[in-house]
Amino acid sequence: xxxxxKIISGIIAIKNGxxxxxxxxxxxxxxxxxxxxxxxxxxxxxxHIALTSNEDGTSKCIDCKSCVRVCPCGDLIKIESHKxxxxxxxxxxxxxDLGRCIVCGNCVDICPKSALIMSNNYELxxxxxxxxxxxxxxxxxxxxxxxxxxKELEKDL
Amino acid sequence: xxxFYLKIFKYLSLxxxxxxxxxxxxxxxxxxxxxxxxxxxxxxLERKFLALLTxxxxxxxxGPNGLFQTVADAIKLLFKEDIIPANANKILFxxxxxxxxxxxxxxxxxxxxxxxxxxxxxxxxxxxxxxISAISILGLLSAGWASNNKYSMLGAMRAxxxxxxxxxxxxxxxxxxxxxxxxxxxxxxxxxxGNIFGWYIFPSFFGFVIFLICTLAELxxxxxxxxxxxxxxVSGYNTEYSGMKFALFFLxxxxxxxxxxxxxxxxxxxxxxxxxxxxxxxxxxYIKKVVFLEQAFWLMSKTFAIILLIMWIRATLPRxxxxxxxxxxxKFLLPLSFLNLLFVALFKYFIG
Numbered sequence: 001x002x003x004x005x006k007i008i009s010g011i012i013a014i015k016n017g018x019x020x021x022x023x024x025x026x027x028x029x030x031x032x033x034x035x036x037x038x039x040x041x042x043x044x045x046x047x048h049i050a051l052t053s054n055e056d057g058t059s060k061c062i063d064c065k066s067c068v069r070v071c072p073c074g075d076l077i078k079i080e081s082h083k084x085x086x087x088x089x090x091x092x093x094x095x096x097d098l099g100r101c102i103v104c105g106n107c108v109d110i111c112p113k114s115a116l117i118m119s120n121n122y123e124l125x126x127x128x129x130x131x132x133x134x135x136x137x138x139x140x141x142x143x144x145x146x147x148x149x150x151k152e153l154e155k156d157l
Numbered sequence: 158x159x160x161f162y163l164k165i166f167k168y169l170s171l172x173x174x175x176x177x178x179x180x181x182x183x184x185x186x187x188x189x190x191x192x193x194x195x196x197x198x199x200x201x202l203e204r205k206f207l208a209l210l211t212x213x214x215x216x217x218x219x220g221p222n223g224l225f226q227t228v229a230d231a232i233k234l235l236f237k238e239d240i241i242p243a244n245a246n247k248i249l250f251x252x253x254x255x256x257x258x259x260x261x262x263x264x265x266x267x268x269x270x271x272x273x274x275x276x277x278x279x280x281x282x283x284x285x286x287x288x289i290s291a292i293s294i295l296g297l298l299s300a301g302w303a304s305n306n307k308y309s310m311l312g313a314m315r316a317x318x319x320x321x322x323x324x325x326x327x328x329x330x331x332x333x334x335x336x337x338x339x340x341x342x343x344x345x346x347x348x349x350x351g352n353i354f355g356w357y358i359f360p361s362f363f364g365f366v367i368f369l370i371c372t373l374a375e376l377x378x379x380x381x382x383x384x385x386x387x388x389x390x391v392s393g394y395n396t397e398y399s400g401m402k403f404a405l406f407f408l409x410x411x412x413x414x415x416x417x418x419x420x421x422x423x424x425x426x427x428x429x430x431x432x433x434x435x436x437x438x439x440x441x442x443y444i445k446k447v448v449f450l451e452q453a454f455w456l457m458s459k460t461f462a463i464i465l466l467i468m469w470i471r472a473t474l475p476r477x478x479x480x481x482x483x484x485x486x487x488k489f490l491l492p493l494s495f496l497n498l499l500f501v502a503l504f505k506y507f508i509g
Binding site for chain 2: 020024
């Protein structure tokens with residue numbers, strides 16, 4: 001009697017499993033064909049550090065060097081600037097060595113002018129370590145991109 | 158056919174002896190070609206079907222929709238280096254894949270693909286089939302032993318113990334079909350079943366289930382894939398194999414999958430005969446001669462139904478433990494197959 005009970009429960013278990021798998025056959029594949037199709041990530045994704053920009057395309061950075069001081073990895077961030085005739089700070093050079101960056105976000109938190117932001121770009125594979133030293137041109141987001149990112153971040157809060 | 162074949166040689170003014178010698182080779186050449194194409198297709202089918210069941214896409218890079226994936230894999234395996242481990246038994250190591258491969262190929266000759274379309278029309282076809290396919294275990298054992306590798310040895314030992322314990326219920330459930338049909342000739346077994354109501358699955362249902370389970374065990378497929386359990390043994394008996402030798406193991410496995418499915422169909426599901434009794438092609442006077450095409454179609458469609466069932470099982474069930482495997486065979490399947498045999502004999506005596 002015990003044996004028959006066992007057999008019946010076994011058959012039912014197998015039947016349920018087979019049914020479940022058969023149901024899955026009619027679902028569309030959840031595979032994302034990565035290089036061709038990219039997944040949509042949340043705006044809070046900690047991609048690499050990027051520089052926000054004003055409406056006229058200039059950086060918000062005032063060369064206070066707070067980010068340099070707060071960085072736990074030493075001298076990743078290198079900033080050079082000069083003052084123009086009206087006394088505004090103009091950034092000449094701004095580079096981050098993303099090869100050594102641990103994406104902790106301290107620089108983003110400390111920045112008094114919100115000149116730094118964490119972008120959504122996570123594709124950092126390069127053939128050479130030197131290519132990972134991003135300069136001003138690589139780091140800068142356009143005004144539209146900045147606004148979009150900020151809006152998305154606000155939506156999340 | 159034979160006379161026509163010899164006439165070709167006469168017409169080409171070639172010696173008749175060549176024709177006499179090459180005549181028996183032709184069916185085997187045809188079977189070998191069929192087997193290679195089938196295996197290439199089966200591997201792709203398995204990968205695609207498993208992907209469908211597990212909500213993936215499967216291979217889709219080589220060719221349209223990944224159609225040439227297995228061809229690419231085969232070419233890759235052909236060009237790979239053939240490595241023999243330093244401390245391996247070189248002769249056994251080389252012979253093992255061949256010993257594993259040739260029973261799977263010979264057995265193809267015993268399957269009736271249409272009425273009287275059998276390469277070897279032996280009167281004891283079923284017995285011959287079971288006997289020959291059991292030789293492949295020897296190949297596994299020698300592969301595992303000759304590799305001089307713990308994983309290979311364990312895999313081979315598991316394979317042998319499993320194959321031997323599941324051979325008994327397999328043969329006993331096949332015997333129930335022999336009781337029903339009164340013959341061991343596979344062609345006659347298939348022919349004797351006729352339409353769907355005559356299929357031997359109905360009197361011998363438990364025989365069918367036991368045969369299917371034992372087939373899974375003989376083929377080392379999930380849930381009985383202990384000999385090649387990836388999570389425990391690296392890859393079982395073929396851990397040390399590479400290149401073409403590994404390809405032979407792979408080829409034989411999938412060839413055996415097809416041939417065992419065809420055997421299940423022949424024994425229990427009417428073989429090449431149509432489930433509706435008559436043949437559509439048989440009704441038309443002039444095309445009557447090609448009725449074997451329809452018979453081959455029925456055999457193939459039933460066989461692929463069984464193959465898909467086996468793949469479906471693979472996608473669902475987890476692997477058994479070694480002791481569960483043994484007790485399942487000896488304590489459950491063997492008594493059940495005896496009971497089934499008794500029931501079938503009584504059925505045959507009183508009703509059939």
